[in-house]
Amino acid sequence: MTRWEKLHEDAAKLLPAIALAGLVFGLDLLERFGNAVGVLYIAPVLMVGLGAFRLKPHLIAIAGVCSALTVIGFALSSDAAVVGVGAVNRVLSLLAVWLATSLCLLYLRVEDSVSAVPGLLPICASCKKIRDGRGLWHHPESYFAEQFAVTFTHGICPDCTRQLYPEVVKKHLHYSSNVATRRSSTPKPAPDSLAG
Numbered sequence: 001m002t003r004w005e006k007l008h009e010d011a012a013k014l015l016p017a018i019a020l021a022g023l024v025f026g027l028d029l030l031e032r033f034g035n036a037v038g039v040l041y042i043a044p045v046l047m048v049g050l051g052a053f054r055l056k057p058h059l060i061a062i063a064g065v066c067s068a069l070t071v072i073g074f075a076l077s078s079d080a081a082v083v084g085v086g087a088v089n090r091v092l093s094l095l096a097v098w099l100a101t102s103l104c105l106l107y108l109r110v111e112d113s114v115s116a117v118p119g120l121l122p123i124c125a126s127c128k129k130i131r132d133g134r135g136l137w138h139h140p141e142s143y144f145a146e147q148f149a150v151t152f153t154h155g156i157c158p159d160c161t162r163q164l165y166p167e168v169v170k171k172h173l174h175y176s177s178n179v180a181t182r183r184s185s186t187p188k189p190a191p192d193s194l195a196g
Contacts, residue, residue, distance in 0.1 A: 017044040017051075017062050021069060028073035038073060038093030041066035042100045049104025054135050056105060063101040067094055111135075 021044040028037045048054065048062045074090045122131040129137040132147075141152045162169050 014048065014058055014062065017047045018065070020044045020047060021062070021066055024066075025069045025073060028069070029076060031077060036089055038070045038090050039096050041070055041093060041097050045097055045100045045104065049101065049107070054104075054108055056108060059101060059104055059108075063097055066097050070094055070097065 021041065024037065024040045024043065027040065044066055045059070045063050049059045070090055070093050074086055077086060123129070124131075124137065128140060130140055130143040131137050132143065138146070144150055145152065156164070
């Protein structure tokens with residue numbers, strides 16, 4: 001994959017966060033919601049930082065875009081009467097965006113260190129999917145097939161057989177006990193005179 005294709009693929013994955021940042025910017029330009037709309041720029045940052053596509057450079061890039069849009073939104077606002085309040089709100093919005101970015105980066109660092117510990121495999125406690133190094137979740141069969149080039153075949157273990165097919169197990173046990181009874185009741189052949 002060329003660098004241009006990789007950049008195009010990454011941009012496509014970031015498109016929802018960029019669209020959300022554009023929506024917040026549109027709300028900011030409407031000026032109906034006041035100066036506090038700048039804090040909504042946290043949403044695209046969290047979308048990238050905690051979503052399925054979590055990469056540190058992209059998180060910092062979206063935080064930079066949101067910061068720029070916050071400043072541009074303030075510069076384009078026409079309410080000169082509350083410039084001081086607007087400036088304070090925008091500074092607080094910028095702090096909130098970068099605090100959210102820092103917390104997401106910290107979360108990613110902790111997640112990386114946990115997944116880097118040898119012998120630990122992140123698995124969902126509910127559905128048993130396994131998380132790979134990119135943060136994507138896979139069914140165990142597909143994860144092991146991809147990581148270790150193995151092919152799965154399926155069977156049923158004895159515990160599941162007893163749970164799913166109790167009538168078959170009961171019939172088999174009944175048959176086994178009849179065979180064992182017949183074997184113990186049949187006379188044993190006399191020892192061969194040549195074996196001695």
